[in-house]
Each structure stands twice: as structure tokens, then as C-alpha cells.
Amino acid sequence: MSRWKPDARGRLERAALELYNDKGFEATTVAEIAARAGLTDRTFYRHFADKREVLFLANPLVDILADATATAPSSLAPLGVIAHALTEAAPVFDERADLARQRQAVVAANPELQERELAKLATLAATLAHALRARGLETATAALAAEIGIAAFKVAFENWIDDPDRRSLAEHVRETLDTVGRLTTSVEHPAIPGT
């Protein structure tokens, strides 16, 4: 397990996640977070606008996904591009797996934070869709591939959080996207009412 590093931002983040898990997000104050980190309120506000922003940092994923989508080999099918982008982004989480698990528990316990999380995922889907359109994919197809990518990422992320074997998130992403293929293998369409 990593020990606290001297950086103020990281100490504040760890202190906040511990308190959110111990006392609940609502009951935790900025003063308590700063005190536990051995820092002042003023320092907290230099790094975060409020206690919610500790959970929703300016998102490095947006840039990683956009870049990885833009530079993926042109031979890849749409979901191959998605797989490339998501596996490029996965190490961001593996490098801070304990924090990610703590954060997930806090978000899962609070409906307002869950709505914020869904909005964040929608932003990631829009980022992916935009990057896929820039590769020449038609708008609706790009939107679909992006939404499926984020859907797969959500499921892979949950599997990773709960994985007793602690396999990497990239492995879970790959496994989940493989499953997408199997789900569609024998799709049969029912009669469509009204057509």
C-alpha cells in the first residue's frame, strides 16, 4: 500500500475519501478534511472548489480517450477503436486502484453523486463519439459505438472493483468487449409491432 506523499492535493484527496467512507459524504466538512490532511481550509480551496470536486476532478480520461481514438490504427473496426482507447485509459485506474475503490463506495452510497457520475460518463461518451466522427464514422454509428463503449467500460469497471484476483482494468475491458460480440452472435429479431 502506498504511504501518504508530501503533495497537498493527494493528501487532501486521501483524507476526503477516508472521511466520506467513514462518516458519509454529506456529514463530512471541508474543515475536517483539511484537519485530517494536516492542512488548512485555505489550502483545500486552492485545490478544490468544494468537497464534491474531490470526487470529480478535471478528468484526465477525456484527453486520453480523445487522443487514443484519434491515433488508433485505421484498420480497426469501430469497437476495436473503442477497445484501443479504453485500454489506453485503463492504467490511470490501475495506478490508483485503492483510491478508485474508496471513491466508488462513496459514489454508490449517494444518489446525487450517482447522478453526477452518470453525467461524467455521458461526457466521456460524447468525447468518444466526437473522436469517432473525426475518423469518418457516420454520426449515429459513432454515437452508438461510443455509448456501447461507455456501457462496456461501466461493467468492466464494476467487475474490476469487485475482482478478488485483482486483474488489471485493461483485462476486464477486453473481457467485457469480447462478451459484446457473443451477445450479438445469435440475435433474432421479433416481429416489429406497427411495421
Next chain:
Amino acid sequence: MSRWKPDARGRLERAALELYNDKGFEATTVAEIAARAGLTDRTFYRHFADKREVLFLANPLVDILADATATAPSSLAPLGVIAHALTEAAPVFDERADLARQRQAVVAANPELQERELAKLATLAATLAHALRARGLETATAALAAEIGIAAFKVAFENWIDDPDRRSLAEHVRETLDTVGRLTTSVEHPAIPGT
């Protein structure tokens, strides 16, 4: 086009959607909605808790999706079950296409309503996942199929809203789910970092 019916609830809904589109959701008051519907505030509050609830009614989709998933032929693959459930639910929207388009414009104009909409879709995904598990599907696979189903529904819905040919939502759902199959046809996996 259907004319106003004598039912208070329907009149309030139509009045609200017109005002939300004309003036914006934030700027519209319950008093204005009631007045436009020719009814009292008291009547409004007999039908809706607040002006947001007009847009997020107790959701008939939850029951339709759960029932259709439970009763889908056992021969269907997971996404076949999803296609069955979504095409069963689609006529709910086709029967009130004009209202659905008005509502979509209101939600698209307001970030808070968009977050609420995402939460509603997450509830539908959870409903589908639960119904798929009840059919014997393994938890992670059920979650993935459900998330993909809702992702496809979102894209199909947008295509339907914008369709100049006014084809049915069920057709758009089928077309979108067909596309899912094509997206996965030639997926190639990149090297997985860290494995």
C-alpha cells in the same frame, strides 16, 4: 394530430410542455401551467408533485420492459431478448410522438433535467438487468446486455426524434441493434498494457 382531451392530467402535461418550450423550464411557474390548461394550481398538485415531475412521470416503461423480458422466447440470445423488450415498449412513444419531441427539446435545453434523464435511463438499465438475471443470465453478462440495450435505445430514440420520414421507434430500435452486430464483426484487440 390529436386534440386536447378532457382529462386534466393530459391538459396539464400539454400546457406544461408548451410553456417549457416557449419560455424555458426554469422560467415557467405552476400557476402559468394551470392557467393555460384552464385548471387550478390545486388540480395541478393533485396530479404532479412539482413542475419537474411532468417530465418524469411514474414510468410505464419499467413494467413493460420487465414483463417483455420475462416472457421473451427462451430461444433468444441476450440481445434478442433486449430487442424484444424494446420493441414492445416502443409503441408507448409512437402513440405520443409530438409530446415526446416537445419533451426531448425541453430536457436537452436544461443540464439538470439531462442529469435526471440519465438517472431514469440507469433505472431502466437496472430493470432490464434484473429481468435478464431472472432468466438465468450471469450477473455481469446481464448488466452488459442491459447497458447495451439502453445505449442502443438512446441512439434509436434520437434517430427517431430527428427522422424526417417519421418511421416508427420500433424500426429505429431494430436498425440500431442491427448496427451493434456490425460494430463487433471485425473487432481486433490491441496489445493490453500491463498484462
